[in-house]
Amino acid sequence: MESENTFDIFLVAPPGLENVVADEARERGFAGVIQQPGGVTVRGDWPEVWRANLQLRTPVRVLARFASFRAMHLAQLDKRARKIDWAALLPQGVTLKVEATCRKSKIYHDRAAADRVKTALKDTVGAVIDQEAELVIKLRIEDDLCTFSIDTSGESLHKRGHKELVNKAPMRENLAAAFLRQMGYDGTQAVLDPMCGSGTFVIEAAEMAMGLYPGRSRSFAFQTLRNYDAKVFDALKAGVQPREVPAQFYGSDRDTGAIRMSTINAEKAGVGGLTAFAHAAVSDLQRPDCAPGIVIVNPPYGGRIGNKKQLFALYGALGKTLMAQFKGWRVGIVTTDGGLAKATGLPFLPTTPPVPHGGMRITLHQTNPLA
The missing domain is CATH 3.40.50.150 (Vaccinia Virus protein VP39)
Structure with missing residues (x-):
């Protein structure tokens, strides 16, 4: 039975290799594996997000889809975005960037949608918006459904953290x-x-x-979030023999x-x-x-x-x-x-x-x- 703390976790796949990512996720015991264009959706809680970053070899990055609601216009987006419990997720004064895409929706202006979310984040947690920030909040509006994700990986997952020397055209x-x-x-x-x-x-x-x-040798963006539990993550890392x-x-x-x-x-x-x-x-x-x-x-x-x-x-x-x-x-x-x-x-x-x-x-x- 699924816990109320579970949500969709999206494993971004290299284009054309979605089936390989899906097979690996199943092998690793992730729940609710659904393959789709661009990646694979699984279901889980925050420790499962951490485990995906740590254990999976084939994805590009891991997105946690932590909130969603319907909005028909920008004022509604603004109001409902402020009701998200940002303070439970993001530290005060966090530096981040916001990316938005709109498809088949009454809200059709990507930049205007992103601006509303940026303002909500500034007002609720004192966020500093920086286009170079590693921490990324993503808003996807499709058929008027607004889905919020956070990129929990930071640097692309192909960067394992223990390779220092590379030639001119390395295989990822x-x-x-x-x-x-x-x-x-x-x-x-x-x-x-x-x-x-x-x-x-x-x-x-x-x-x-x-x-x-x-992922044993590197750091991840999720380690800067307020809900990160270092003891739980260390136990995950220590679980391999x-x-x-x-x-x-x-x-x-x-x-x-x-x-x-x-x-x-x-x-x-x-x-x-x-x-x-x-x-x-x-x-x-x-x-x-x-x-x-x-x-x-x-x-x-x-x-x-x-x-x-x-x-x-x-x-x-x-x-x-x-x-x-x-x-x-x-x-x-x-x-x-x-x-x-x-x-x-x-x-x-x-x-x-x-x-x-x-x-x-x-x-x-x-x-x-x-x-």
Whole structure:
């Protein structure tokens, strides 16, 4: 039976990966999972909001939908916004920003709606409005229903808090986790990335295998709210018992700087003992001495390297090595260009829809175990 303190919690998903976020939320035991465009709604109380930020690997951020009412005009919005118990949620003098969107409603002016909420917040809790603030109150008005959410994450959840060194075009951690899940990774398989960059795929796979919480090293916007209970959150963080797993997480790269970065990042993430990074070109790649697992790689795309001919040669060399050395392994290649993926000569399965990343659209191309 649902408590009266429960409300909708919206897990913002990377576009196109809503189903992956929904599957993870179900696995983690969140209640009332509903997948929809843009994300996933679950039901819970404030400790569940904290748990979502701490434990879920694939969402972008977590929004708590803490109040809603109908309003047909701005004066009504103003009056009802002031009746929300802001003082129970926000500290006096809090710095925040307000964002509003209006759709199919009698209140149709986003800025005017946001201004009414800003004034209510200034008058009730002495809020300081700052467009650069980390704490964000979001108002969505659709069919005259006003729904208030607070962004409880702050910085995007892909920022795990323990990676200090990154290369020029790093794979976001939440996307790495989502692509690993799409490849059927469950923490038991070996994982190898032959162009590891700053080590994102390898480190994320090792953390998943150990059962480490992705948010264990960082802070969140909800920790500034009045209803935050540090003891409860600390108990949530302490509730994990890392699993003992084989040291079967491998990365290689032709750039010695990348190997250094990956090694340092793995140590900071607490998975240094499970990972091994080696300096090697893809044509020199050696199969690890372990059961077949997953090769997953995010090679360079045309947007960053001018000479496309070199890229086709690189993808071709990668495919040739994998076909020769990695029988029984499943391969996943993330790229913007289907032609480059095809240049590997690998027997790819039908692809899932592309995912936005850094101003481009990337697609996971994956195989069955190589014959």
